[in-house]
Amino acid sequence: MTTRIAAFYLFFPFPGFEAAREPLRATLDAAGVKGTVLLAAEGVNGTIAASPEGIDIALAALRALPGAEALEAKFAEADENPFLRLKVRLKREIVTMGIPGTDPNAMVGAYVEPGDWNALISDPDTVLIDTRNDYEFAIGTFEGAIDPETKTFREFPDWFRAFREKLEAEGRKPKIAMFCTGGIRCEKATNFVKAEGIDDVFHLKGGILKYLEEVPEAESLWRGECFVFDERVSVKHDLTPGSYDMCHACKRPITDEDKASEDYRPGVSCPHCVAEMTDEQRARFAERQKQIDLARKRGEAHMGPEARRHEEA
Numbered sequence: 001m002t003t004r005i006a007a008f009y010l011f012f013p014f015p016g017f018e019a020a021r022e023p024l025r026a027t028l029d030a031a032g033v034k035g036t037v038l039l040a041a042e043g044v045n046g047t048i049a050a051s052p053e054g055i056d057i058a059l060a061a062l063r064a065l066p067g068a069e070a071l072e073a074k075f076a077e078a079d080e081n082p083f084l085r086l087k088v089r090l091k092r093e094i095v096t097m098g099i100p101g102t103d104p105n106a107m108v109g110a111y112v113e114p115g116d117w118n119a120l121i122s123d124p125d126t127v128l129i130d131t132r133n134d135y136e137f138a139i140g141t142f143e144g145a146i147d148p149e150t151k152t153f154r155e156f157p158d159w160f161r162a163f164r165e166k167l168e169a170e171g172r173k174p175k176i177a178m179f180c181t182g183g184i185r186c187e188k189a190t191n192f193v194k195a196e197g198i199d200d201v202f203h204l205k206g207g208i209l210k211y212l213e214e215v216p217e218a219e220s221l222w223r224g225e226c227f228v229f230d231e232r233v234s235v236k237h238d239l240t241p242g243s244y245d246m247c248h249a250c251k252r253p254i255t256d257e258d259k260a261s262e263d264y265r266p267g268v269s270c271p272h273c274v275a276e277m278t279d280e281q282r283a284r285f286a287e288r289q290k291q292i293d294l295a296r297k298r299g300e301a302h303m304g305p306e307a308r309r310h311e312e313a
Contacts, residue, residue, distance in 0.1 A: 004055045005035075005076040005230055009045040009094060009184040011104040012067040017041055018090055020065055025088040031057040034083035038094045042105060044068060045094035045184060047229060049081045074182060074209055076239075082231035095184045098154045102192050109190030109201030112177070114211040117204055118221050120177055121145075126202075127167075127174040131156060131185045132227070135252045135272070139234055139244060140224025142179065153185055157192055164196065175200040181226065183207035212237050227253055249273055249285050267292065 014020075017039040024037070028048070033055070035048030044065065048058055055075075063071050093102075112120055121128045121142060130137050130145045137147045148159040167174065176198055178186040186203040193201050204211060208226050215222075217237045225234040225242040233253055234242030244253035248266070250273035258264060263274040267289030268282055277285075 001051060003049050003078045003081045004052045005047065005049045005078055005082065006055050006059065006073040007047045007076075007182060007229075008059075008062070008071055008073040009043065009182065010068055010071040011043040011094075011108075011187065012070075013105050014039070014041055014043055014065070014067060016066070021088050021090055024061055024065070025086065027061045028058050028088070029086055033058045034081050034086050036083075036087045036089065037062075038089050038091045040091045040094045042103065043094050044071070048086075049078065049083055074206075076230065076232070078231065095188055096152075096154060097157065097188055097192065099157050099192060102188065102195070104188050104191045107191060107194055108187050109176075109178070109194060109203050111205040112202050113205055114214040117211060118215070118219065120175075120202060121221060123175070125174050126177050129160075129176065129178045129189075131178050131180045131189045136181070136227040139242075139253050140222065140226050143221045143223055145179075156185075156189060160189075160193060161196070164198070173200075175202060177202045177204075179204040179208060179211075181207050181228065182209055209235075209239070212239055247273060248289075249277065249281075265289075 021039055028037070031050060031054040033048050033050040035046065037044065037046035037048065044062060048055070050058065059071070059073055063069055120126055121144065128142060128145045130141050130147055131153070133151055133153070134147065134149050137145075141147070148156060148163075150156055150159055176193060178189050178193075178201075180186040183204065183206055186207070190201045190203050208222065209228075212220075212222060212226065212235070220237060222237060225236055225244065227234050232241040233246045234244040236242050244255060245259065246252070247254050247270035249269050252270065252272045254264070254270050254272070258271050261271045263269060263271045265286070268285045269277055
């Protein structure tokens with residue numbers, strides 16, 4: 001049976017999010033849904049997988065939340081469910097920036113449709129910023145994009161404030177265009193940037209994935225592959241699975257060359273993270289991988305491989 005993966009987010013005022021958790025979890029569980037859903041006062045965010053019928057039930061339940069009627073989803077197909085269980089979590093933010101008062105429900109930058117994106121980012125008066133993490137930028141980005149070299153979205157505000165000082169010292173007041181995988185991080189980033197006093201702020205509606213879906217490759221300004229937060233790891237311009245695997249220790253994308261390195265141990269380390277790990281961490285990851293391998297031999301599921309970071313829909 002085909003498994004359908006649905007990724008979604010929506011910023012909307014959601015004061016009763018705590019009370020919605022258990023009824024939503026029960027509905028999704030009964031429909032055979034697995035994956036992660038985040039609920040917060042600012043909205044919902046998630047990636048889930050189930051049969052097509054199960055996904056329909058889940059999306060109907062999500063859209064029935066007060067204020068979430070406009071929720072949209074992006075879909076992918078898989079041979080088997082990439083998630084081992086269902087998690088419905090209560091959070092302070094559906095994507096963590098960590099700046100008090102940041103509220104995309106109050107204001108955001110101007111949405112730019114994928115078909116209009118090339119013209120905006122080709123304008124010499126536009127500064128194009130990739131709001132994703134450094135390991136995402138490394139495998140693909142838009143032509144001319146700036147890499148903030150952030151390891152988490154929490155680092156973006158400090159980076160932007162320093163970058164803005166640089167622009168002001170140069171006497172520049174460019175248009176600011178931002179993008180991310182599915183739209184959630186750049187949408188929140190535009191709220192922060194506008195609150196910092198920048199007026200001409202734009203972001204790519206639907207994110208990179210919508211751009212790749214709608215803009216023909218011959219006209220595209222995208223270069224490389226796009227990191228995604230599911231078992232595909234990355235996708236090509238036609239949204240088919242890309243050439244990257246994933247290090248299950250640090251969750252970074254890795255190449256065949258990385259896997260040929262002596263620093264690569266499945267589930268334990270890779271060339272990108274081997275120097276970052278303590279002996280205690282390596283021992284813990286090695287034991288986890290051992291249990292995963294034993295479970296696979298017995299034909300059982302193990303919770304270990306599901307330790308993916310959920311940041312983007």
